[in-house]
Amino acid sequence: MLKRLQFLTSGESHGKGLLGILDGLPAGVEISEEYIDRQLKRRQMGHGRGGRMKIEKDHAQLWGGVRHGLTLGSPVGILIDNLDWKNWTKKMSVEPIQEKVKPVTLPRPGHADLAGVHKYGFGDIRNILERSSARETTMRVALGSVCRKLLEDVGIYIGSRVVQIHNVKDESNYKLTPDEMNERADISPVRCLDDNAEKEMINVIDDAKKAGDSVGGVFEVIATGVPYGLGSYTQWNNKLQARISTMMMSINAFKGIEIGSGFKSASQFGSNVHDEIGYENGKFTRHTNNAGGIEGGMSNAQPIVLWMSMKPISTLIKPLRSIDIVTHEEKNAHKERTDSCAVPAASVVSESMLCITLADALLEKFGGDSIEQLKSHMNNSAKY
Ligand code: EPS
Numbered sequence: 001m002l003k004r005l006q007f008l009t010s011g012e013s014h015g016k017g018l019l020g021i022l023d024g025l026p027a028g029v030e031i032s033e034e035y036i037d038r039q040l041k042r043r044q045m046g047h048g049r050g051g052r053m054k055i056e057k058d059h060a061q062l063w064g065g066v067r068h069g070l071t072l073g074s075p076v077g078i079l080i081d082n083l084d085w086k087n088w089t090k091k092m093s094v095e096p097i098q099e100k101v102k103p104v105t106l107p108r109p110g111h112a113d114l115a116g117v118h119k120y121g122f123g124d125i126r127n128i129l130e131r132s133s134a135r136e137t138t139m140r141v142a143l144g145s146v147c148r149k150l151l152e153d154v155g156i157y158i159g160s161r162v163v164q165i166h167n168v169k170d171e172s173n174y175k176l177t178p179d180e181m182n183e184r185a186d187i188s189p190v191r192c193l194d195d196n197a198e199k200e201m202i203n204v205i206d207d208a209k210k211a212g213d214s215v216g217g218v219f220e221v222i223a224t225g226v227p228y229g230l231g232s233y234t235q236w237n238n239k240l241q242a243r244i245s246t247m248m249m250s251i252n253a254f255k256g257i258e259i260g261s262g263f264k265s266a267s268q269f270g271s272n273v274h275d276e277i278g279y280e281n282g283k284f285t286r287h288t289n290n291a292g293g294i295e296g297g298m299s300n301a302q303p304i305v306l307w308m309s310m311k312p313i314s315t316l317i318k319p320l321r322s323i324d325i326v327t328h329e330e331k332n333a334h335k336e337r338t339d340s341c342a343v344p345a346a347s348v349v350s351e352s353m354l355c356i357t358l359a360d361a362l363l364e365k366f367g368g369d370s371i372e373q374l375k376s377h378m379n380n381s382a383k384y
Contacts, residue, residue: 001243003364005356007143013133014088017081020139022146022356024363025065027073028371029150036060036078039145040138042182043348047189048205048215048341052135055084060142071146073369078142082135092130104129105325106334110314113334117325125325125334134252134342137349144352147359153371154362154378156225158354160347162191163307164218166204170197178222191219191344209340212318216253216311217343221350223293223304223358227382230299230361239297240361247353248308251346258307260292275302283384299361301384306354310346313339 004024011018040058064077085092091101103124107113116128148158159178162185163170170192174181185191190205192198201217208215231240241259248257258264265273278285286302293304315338322333339345366382368374 001237001246002356002360005147005360005363007356009136009139009143011080011082011136011139012092012130013082013135014084014092014130015082016085016094017079018136018139018142020078020080020143021075022065022078022143023075024360025071025073025076025146025150026363026368026370026374027071029071029146029153030069031062031066031071031076031146031149032069033060033062035149036062036142036145039141039148039348039352040080042186043138043141043345045186045189046191046342046344047202048209048339048343049345050339051337052084052339057083058138058142060145071371076143076146078139080138080142091126103326104334105327106319106322106331107325108314108316108333108336109320109322110311114325123326129334129336132252134346134349137252137345140251140356141349141352144355147355148352150359150371150374151225151355151362154225154375156223156358156362158221158223158351158358159185160191160219160221160351161185161193162188162201162217162219162343162347165190165192165201165341165343166208166215166217166312168197168200168204170194178224181222185347189344190341191347205341208312209317212316213340214312214314214316214338215341215343216255216309216313217341218307218309219343219347219350221306221308221347221354223354226293226299226301226304226358227378227384228299228301229383230358230365231294231297233297240299241294241297243361244294244304244306244354244357247357248306248350251349251353253310253313253342253346254308254350255311256309258292259294260305261290262292262307265290304354304358306350308346308350310343313342 007022061079112132113125157178159181190201232238275286275288293302319333366377
């Protein structure tokens with residue numbers, strides 16, 4: 001559903017590292033490894049992460065598309081080494097090896113394992129789980145950061161906060177800019193803005209961890225500074241909410257997305273749902289933002305507001321029942337190092353996917369081979 005940008009990632013969770021290419025960006029966007037690393041660090045944090053995040057110190061190496069700190073308009077290439085690779089050189093060797101490596105044969109309910117072995121005809125679930133691991137989202141954050149920089153250059157900002165973990169909710173309402181939201185969320189171990197809810201969220205994660213279990217949750221993602229008219233009502237695949245949803249629902253373990261008042265609006269009268277229009281200082285305004293910044297498949301210059309739900313991670317320390325794919329014996333599912341909760345990290349991944357989607361829709365509407373051209377096109381025709 002991307003119209004102007006393209007991106008691909010490659011790499012296994014315990015392979016040498018991750019590779020990413022982002023094509024279609026204009027020239028002249030100021031970007032550095034340090035800027036990308038700041039976002040990568042945000043993804044590595046969060047109470048409930050497992051041992052892997054103690055091993056990794058994710059660092060983006062810019063391999064192409066950037067010269068003297070500015071994008072060239074050519075594909076941006078990024079490499080991120082897996083520091084854990086040194087412990088997996090045999091099990092994950094690219095070359096054939098003499099030594100026998102014990103295959104993984106006990107599929108984890110909820111993961112890609114069982115459908116994956118049937119689809120590809122593998123006898124070793126490791127061939128599935130390495131790529132279906134959420135390790136891949138590291139590269140999405142790296143590529144998304146380059147888009148984030150472009151958006152910031154034209155006044156579009158993206159932030160997020162955790163709203164719920166398991167059955168603990170933060171029900172407060174906040175009126176914060178995305179930067180203010182991230183500033184507060186990033187110092188919370190669960191990216192939650194309410195101190196009481198934060199404590200309870202930490203407890204619920206600790207309890208799950210002790211029980212060898214996992215928990216999911218809900219988070220909010222917002223974008224401000226978006227002008228009128230990204231996306232279009234003219235064709236199904238032009239609609240902005242469809243483009244955002246495709247990108248969001250491609251993130252591991254994501255189970256649902258709500259836009260604006262989302263599912264809640266189903267039980268309301270239309271008169272309570274639609275955002276009345278006002279006019280102040282030469283601009284149309286809205287009394288509310290239940291639409292979450294999108295009407296008729298287009299941005300309407302109000303903040304874009306999304307709520308996303310993530311299921312509990314399916315790799316469990318206390319595994320569920322499963323069947324061996326070779327012997328068909330009933331046994332417990334495969335145990336692999338895991339996180340008891342990755343909701344805070346997922347909120348950062350989600351921000352990054354929104355950055356790519358909005359940068360794409362912005363470039364589609366305003367065009368430009370350089371950031372200067374994009375800015376000048378926006379100065380001429382963007383409406384807020
Ligand atoms: C992850 C890396 C993985 C897991 C986690 C997310 O590393 P490892 O498998 O070496 O511990 O910690 O992925 C899963 C739990 C999963 O089921 O895919 C990461 O970098 O975010």
